Amino acid sequence: MSRLVLVLGDQLTKSLSALREARKDADVVVMAEVEEEAEYVRHHPKKIALVFAAMRKFAATLRDDGWDVRYTELDDTTNAGSIVGELLRRAGETGAESVLATEPGEWRLIDKLRYAPIKTEVLSDDRFIASHAEFERWAKGRKALRMEYFYREIRRKTGLMMEGDEPAGGEWNFDKDNRKPPPKSIDHDGPPVFEPDEEVSAVLDLVEARFGDNFGDLRPFGFATTRRQALAVLRHFIEHALPRFGDYQDAMLDDHRWLYHAVISPYLNLGLLDPLEVCERAEKAWKDGDVPINAAEGFIRQIIGWREYVRGIYFLEGPDYPKRNGLGHDRDLPALYWGGETRMRCLEQAVRQTKEEAYAHHIQRLMVTGNFALLIGADPGQVHEWYLEVYADAYEWVESPNTVGMSQFADGGVIASKPYVSSGAYISRMSDYCKSCAYKVGDKTGEDACPFNLLYWHFLDRHRDRFEPNGRMANIYRNWDRMDDERKRTVLREARAFLDRLDAGETV
Structure with missing residues (x-):
């Protein structure tokens, strides 16, 4: 008796465990574009198009390999509208009695x-380096689940950038050599862009018709949609951008959206690239003398360290993790996150780039849009949903720990030891946004004061009971206490006035 082999839109990997376990001569692969997945949040049109186009290309690859693939396009009149519905429809069509x-x-x-009305065997997703069981063993009994120590275990397991039992270069982490302010010039134009072929163009037309009202620009569209193209993006990054990635990975510039970033996370999360192969290629570039150790290590850490770690947290903490609200924040996310007018240059640039590219790098997400949301006390559920909607690489397993945990501290400190908040000084140091902003980053109070300067102290003051005992924040509170009382009152009064204007829908 044949089985149905389910391949989801973010499982576009020929070595997928379900495909390895299946029989090509007997089993039937099921892939489907369904409303339930396309509409459970209002995804960026570019993201929907990327997933659908890559799915269609992958289905063709499987057929070329000899698989019987039953593929359902979104506008197929027989489309059941959900993954389970499609499985049941295909079971009736083929006579299959079980799903792999x-x-x-x-x-x-x-x-x-789990609750589908058809027998379903679910296999582990071993495209990741750490299994759920491995992460649980590492986490058991620890008072704090800090990524750095998990990362070291994965380094030992993989042997990446190791010299016997010791880390290459004598250090686990070379961040002291990374994260410089923006350079005066950038000699990298960003990742390769792929002109849509006939099949991708058909997907774009479909997405435009069905999801054209979603936040985000569909065109121009230049994402890779096949493994071959994704590998070309990886090769380009390693050759042209990785050598300077470490230095400028946190920099932000008005006129250079890509800087030295890889922009391969959409392809890793779709399954077109394998995390270990990506890291091995970066390691080889370092061994060959083409990339400095700080760049190679910093890049590899993002993948086998951070990416693996947040997946571990997501599954360890359970289904309710994205709903956590440890700080009790409840302000609605303001309209500027959907392109509403703002006088704040950093937010304007980060949101505009997000709208046009379905992409922003980690510091734009963490220290601009995320920082502002945390400082104003935005509802973390709304923030989580926004990030899930607007980025091409966003899937809940990776997005919610980054947002609920790292960015919004809504998990109460599971991921971060302290909230990632800053005044305008950090954004000024790491970008050129402040030079063309309507506000003055050097002003701490007054009509033109950078809102981040006001909101930073307002956040710390209203959460003092929660954060003052934190040893990493004690000096910050001492600085606040040393301020003149009148100045403190002015800061808090002006911060409250800013929040009132924000709640009233005024342009801020």
Whole structure:
């Protein structure tokens, strides 16, 4: 009796565990573009187009390899509208009585398969380096689940950038050599852009018709949609950008959206690239003398360290993790996050880039849009949903720990030892945004004062009971206490006035 082999839109990997376990001569692959997945949040049109186009290309690859692939396009009149519905429809069509699947990356889909009215065997997703069991063993009994120590375990496991039992260069982490302010010039034009072929163009037309009202620009569209193209993006990055990636990974510039970033996370998260192969190529570039150790290590840490770690946290903490609100924040996310007018240059640039590219790098997400949301006390559920909607690489397993945990501190400190908040000084140091902003980053109070300067102290003051005992924040509170009382009152009064204007829908 044949089985159905489910391949989801972010499982576009020929070595997927479900495909390895299946029989090409007997089993039937099921892939489907369904409303339930396309509409559970209002995804950026570019993201929907990327997933659908890559799915269609991958289905063709499987057919070329001899698989019987039953693929359902979104506008197919027989489309059941959901993954489970499509499985049941295909079971009736083929006579299959069971399903073979690789574990989805979201609890929402895991539950749907768990309770599906058809026998379903769910296999581990071993495209990741650490299994759930490995992460649970590492986490058991620890008072704090800090990424750095997990990262060291993965380095030992993989042997990446190791010299026997010791880290290459004598250090686990070369951040002291990274994260410089923006350079005067950039000699990298960003990742390769791929002109849509006939198949991708058809997807773009479909997405435009069905999701054209979603936040985000669909065109121009230049994402890679095949493994071959994704590998070309990786090669380009390693040759042209990785040598300076470490130095400027936190920099932000008005006129250079890509700087020295890889922009491969959409392809890693779709399954077109394998995390270990990506790291091995970066390591080889370092061994060959083409890339400095700080750049190679910093890049590899983002993948086998941070990416693996946040997945571990997501599954360890359980289905309710994205709903946490440890600081009790409840302000609605303001309209500027959907392109509403703002006088704040950093937010304007980060949101505009997000709208046009479905991409912003980690510091734009953490220290601009995320920092502002945390300082104003935005509802972390709304912030989580926004990040899930607007970025091409956003899937809940990776997005929610980054947002709920790292960015918004809504998990109460599971991921971060302190909240990632800053005044305008950090943004000024790491970008050129402040030079053309309507506000003055050097002003601490007054009509033209940078809102980050006001909101920073307002946030710390209203959460003093929560954060003052934190040893890493004690000096910050001492600085606040040393301020003149009148100045403190002015800061808090002006911060409250700013928040009132924000709540009233005024342009800020």
